[in-house]
Amino acid sequence: MNAIEGEDRDIDTLAEQAVDTRPEIASLNEQIRSQEMTIRSLQGGYGPSIGLATGLTDAGEKINQLGWNFAAGVTFTWPLFQGGLTKEQVGEAKANLAALSAQTDLTRQQIRLQVDQARLAVLAAKASISATAEALINAREQLRLAEGRYTTGVGNIIELGDAQVALTSAEAQKVQSDYNLATARAQLYQALGGL
Numbered sequence: 001m002n003a004i005e006g007e008d009r010d011i012d013t014l015a016e017q018a019v020d021t022r023p024e025i026a027s028l029n030e031q032i033r034s035q036e037m038t039i040r041s042l043q044g045g046y047g048p049s050i051g052l053a054t055g056l057t058d059a060g061e062k063i064n065q066l067g068w069n070f071a072a073g074v075t076f077t078w079p080l081f082q083g084g085l086t087k088e089q090v091g092e093a094k095a096n097l098a099a100l101s102a103q104t105d106l107t108r109q110q111i112r113l114q115v116d117q118a119r120l121a122v123l124a125a126k127a128s129i130s131a132t133a134e135a136l137i138n139a140r141e142q143l144r145l146a147e148g149r150y151t152t153g154v155g156n157i158i159e160l161g162d163a164q165v166a167l168t169s170a171e172a173q174k175v176q177s178d179y180n181l182a183t184a185r186a187q188l189y190q191a192l193g194g195l
Helices: 011-021 023-046 085-152 157-191
Strands: 049-059 067-077
Touching (some): 011 085, 023 085, 085 157
């Protein structure tokens, strides 16, 4: 996998980027907004309510002597005491809001942890690649020297075989290091909100 833009940035920058792009944070923010509106709606129960009703009928004693009747009414209600129902509903909604806020904070911390773990895995994989590249250069040089000694008759076949095994092992470690870096980058990409 190719390098991710900004993979070498500090954890604060990467965590902020991840929080801004992750859908679970956006969902929690919308739930908080909804809960705040619910609280405002429930607090409306403390005040009075006004109702208006109208009606229009066509009525009379005989079918051919019908007359139009219009009725209107206004109601004004103010529930002063309902056993504390409104107060408790508002309290419950506020508790739900506090729970959503706590869940949002927890999710932010989990995202930060994921990003930090992935970022550190990328850094470790990069360090491993440079070490395995150096080991591969050394193994190639050891094989070249062993082949030269064997060709001139100073070395033996065991030394040559050991050098070939060391080179194969170093090449396998290089492949493994490349794989580890690609995996770490994929994890960082996912932690930053990539799909």
